[in-house]
Amino acid sequence: MTTPIGYYPGCSLHGTGRELDQSIRALAEVAGVDLREIKDWNCCGATAAHSLNHDLAVALPYRTLALAEDQGLAEVLAPCAACFSRLKGTAVRLARDPKLAQKMTEITERPYRGTVRILSIIEFINRLLDAGLEAKLTHPLGGLKVAPYYGCLLARGEDIVDDDPEQPSGMERALVAAGCEVVPWNFAVECCGGGLSMSKTEAVLDLSDAILSDAEDAQADAIVTGCPMCHSNLDMRQRTINAAGRGPHDLPVVYLSEILGLAAGIEPERLGLDRHFVDAMRVAERMTERSA
């Protein structure tokens, strides 16, 4: 792959979601993909803008799309599921509603012709696999049992996500290619409480507890996610959940890109596996070297 793919890390990938950022970049390097961060990108507004102001919720992603177009990027990867949903949602609405597009041009004083295609982490990784990454997965994870977790944002929204909203399967191929065993479970598309994490912690604890429990019932060794928000709810708060008398849980929650990174033989630290709250290094122990 020679054409560069735009990269929109989004705010959380510089902070809470650092390991997602690290692992995506590492994986891209192995796959030989030129990821180009959009210059001067701004926050997509996340749930906050969406909750309080319609125009803002479109205008913020709009500016980033316009920048990407301006910088000649035909495709942009937004690994954070929330950013993906905001950016792609905006692109879809703009394409459907020329009046809105006009209004946004006025608000942001930037033209946008609608040429940018937004990729989710799942689409991106499947793309890498097609382009030869599959052959580079030299360290399969020895039958690691994983529960792929899509949450709401990687499965829902008919014109945003191209997958079955109730029984999505987008991660499956990558996980199998990485040597994992995908366990059937019930909570793949159940919501974790998402953006209300800080303000409605109680709710998030409840929902996340149910998700962890079901994955444990399904005998998963780890939950695999593509969303830093889900990740922080399930990983960072797992201790809090236990402290609140639920659980006790001890289930690693890893990013899809980390799993693929491991299978590609990248050192766990480079992928950020040491940054997890619930020890995830044990997942790395399942790496087995495949004789060529």
Added chain:
Amino acid sequence: MARVGVFICHCGENIGRTVDCAAVAKAAEAFPGVVKSVDYKYMCSDPGQQMIKDAIRDERLTGVVVGACSPRMHEPTFRRAAFEAGLNPYLLEMANLREHCSWVHEDRPVATEKAIDLMRVMVEKVKKNAELRPIRVPVEPTALVIGGGIAGIQAALDIAGGGKKVILVERSPSLGGHMARLSETFPTLDCSQCILTPRMVEAANHPNITLMTYSEVTKVDGFIGNFEVTVRQKARYVDPEKCTGCGACFEKCPAKKIPSEFDAALGNRTAIYRPFPQAVPNKPVIDAEHCIMLTKGKCGICAKVCPTGAIKYDDKDREVIVKVGAIVVATGFELWDHSAYGEYGAGRLEDVINGFQFERLASASGPTTGEIRRPSDGRIAESVVFIQCCGSRDPKRGVPYCSKICCMYTAKHAILYRHKVHHGRAVVFYMDVRAGGKGYDEFVRRAIETEGAEYIRGRVSRIYRRKDGRLVVKGADTLAGRPVEIVADMVVLADAIVPQPGASRLAQMLGVSYDEYGFYSEAHPKLRPVETAKAGVFLAGACQAPKDIPESVAQASAAAAKVLGLFSQPELEREPIVAKVNEVTCVHCRACIQACPYGAIEDKEIKDSKGNLIRTVACVNEGECQGCGTCVAVCRSGSIDLDGFTDEEVLAEIAALE
């Protein structure tokens, strides 16, 4: 000189609201040849018809135009009135001011103008109309009934009982349809087999009924009174003459693991099989797809064990052509496939079953001999959730209509379950309870009040299987305004009723219309509910719309009555819309002969008094001409014309357009 009477109908408000009927009548008064023009509230009412009759007599009318509803609705009514007043009925025409004008336009002046135009066109036509006499064609007094469910059986028995011959064609190896699979039936809870089996046997033994099971209609030609139907009889591989139904073959057949259609895949059958013990005819067939002999050329066990040598591995499909005068369509329904609902497990959760599967579980002759056991592990279900409107009333992913019978059968299921598992919990999720029949609401109340079913108003959003194998059902109680979560051993989905697969193909073959789902359309939703728009084809049962047994039977008897009515005359009156050749100008180019789709035009030799051939011309056989007019359009010499739609008449219509 023409003396035309014009009658404008308001149809209550239906026309009058949008069309200024008085103005139309006034305008028509000025058309040349119109001697009388009036408007009236309901033209088809007795006084309305009387008004027409009086005018025909008093004004010595030579033509009448009624501006009212579609001629498809009341043309026969008004033509009869004209006839009764002594006017040839074909001198009466209708202008469609309702379906084609008042109901499709809103602007009153515009609609009124259009109505005047429509009247002018018909007035000009009627002035050219000729007197015509109906044509008589013979009727073949044998009926074809397609579909051997309860509706088809009932229709066949009633027609046969009326002394006419019936050919009953059923696609599957046995009569019985879906009713044969039911355990007990609402609202009386009598055993389905007990009331159905005698009817099946009676149909099979009736001297007037020819049974053709494992057969399908593949082609339909002809018209009312004279259909020619091709039926394909599938190879059974068992000679029904020799077979005694002893059962030795299917006891020994090694291909045993084929999901039984009859048991809704809850049980298995063999490759040579009888769908169920009471099957009619009670003789097995070989399922060629699964028979080891027919697929791999090995086995042959059934032939070895058969004491009568009835097995014929070289059996072939056969086509038979039958001549019938009327057709009753009774092809029934199917259940919607709930695998479209991913949130309910997409059809992959074994203990989430449909209504038929529950019927088989509850049936004493079913795979669990009537015990309510979970398909997954065979344990008795201690708690069952029933979900109504599954796929029904769901314009997004299912069908928008109400399936009508599922409220009732769900109540029945809840009752049967509580009878069989006394300590069990039966929870029903419903949106509305539609129980509009005799004794129906009482039946539902009984389920709730005496049988202890818990009814919760709300739809279910999600079903999943817990680690312990039980199902979690997430629903809502909208009356209490809160979510509810129920843990159950089994969930029964009341899947929507949809037409049987292939319904539209058959409809096209028959020339009957069907709705967007594939249910067959009746000729009139209120007044002709068992007829179709195709003369001579009638409907019975759930092929028309979701129906329960009493309704299916009632309609079947009604269809039978229609057929017997049709067969009560040896001949049928047909509209005299046929082509006629002008023998003087015909140059015998034979273009019309080649064009006629019915082969209704023949050569005719004109001879002088001594029998010498003068010349040959074309000649239309009135009995076969269907009045399409194709021949007229191809004749270069203008020698052939169509009664009722002559060139002169049509050109007069066009010329009347202002």
Added chain:
Amino acid sequence: MAHTETHEKTLADKILERTGVDVRECYQCGKCTAGCPMVQFMDLTPSQVMRLVQIGDREAVQTLLSSQTLWSCVGCLTCTQRCPKDLDPAAVMDALREIAYQEGLVPDAQRNVLKFHQAFLKTVEHTGRMSEVPLTALYKTLSRDFFSDVLLAPAMLLRGKLPLVPRVIGGRKEVRRIFKRCLDPERPDRADEETQEDRP
């Protein structure tokens, strides 16, 4: 009690305009309520929200706009995905929340959600991006909820997940202008521009 008051424009119309959802089509099946993950934290279930929009009288509007529900919805789209009538209750929630916010009708118990959203947007408005430390600090000040979550901060620092220097982008002035135009419906700055351009 009375459903009979006539409004110039009913709430249902407003919602239709903003979201394209015609609440009259809702037949109150309750499937949205049945699947909502947040419903136990709501005072009105999603289907009740739809019903009250249908009623739309003064009492209903008041109940709706001051409800906890609007602030508990996480926008997960479970309701929308499964609604048999192809309606979009999640969008209705968004629109109502926005109206409630504009009309200053946020219930006390939900102030924190609002405060969080506001803090989030403030951070973005000033720097162009969200950064955890200023956001958390601002949120804590606004909500006076100092203790929860602070426990996580040291652990996050340890894992390099709490960058202490806020992220600031070059185009932050531009972002501020965008905020101004979106948040202030009158958009005075634009009005000025227009009148100037209109002058010959």
Added chain:
Amino acid sequence: MTQTSTKPDAATGADAAAQPWSPRIVAFVCNWCTYAGADLAGTSRLQYAPNVRIIKLPCTGRIDPLFILKAFEQGADAVLVSGCHPGDCHYTAGNYHARRRWGLFRRLMEFTGIDAKRLFFSWVSAAEGQKFADLINAVTDEVRQAGPFDPTNPARKRPWT
């Protein structure tokens, strides 16, 4: 019973020349499919443009090229021919013959100087009320775009708005 005495409410009989142009479309439809489809549009109360006058024939096979020419002579801006779907003809094959003749119709029209685009063909079955309404609207729009066929024709007394 109201005898005719009332005056027409409005436009009826108003000065035709003064009205702006609007299409006049003559539709030849078969009795079994399209006529019934138009009935269904009515029973379903589907609103459509009032610019069409329907002439009912037993089958599209009955249509003589002469009818079409005559319609244009009467001031039509377009002619629509609509019958049963191929294979669904009430008369097994009448519409097939009509279809075979379409090429002929077109050539004839070109010969007589009528733009073949003013001749529309369609299939509308008895079950397709919506399709009928959509068809009339679409044809009306298209003819509106194309403009009047022969505005000077004295036979066209007024637009069929």
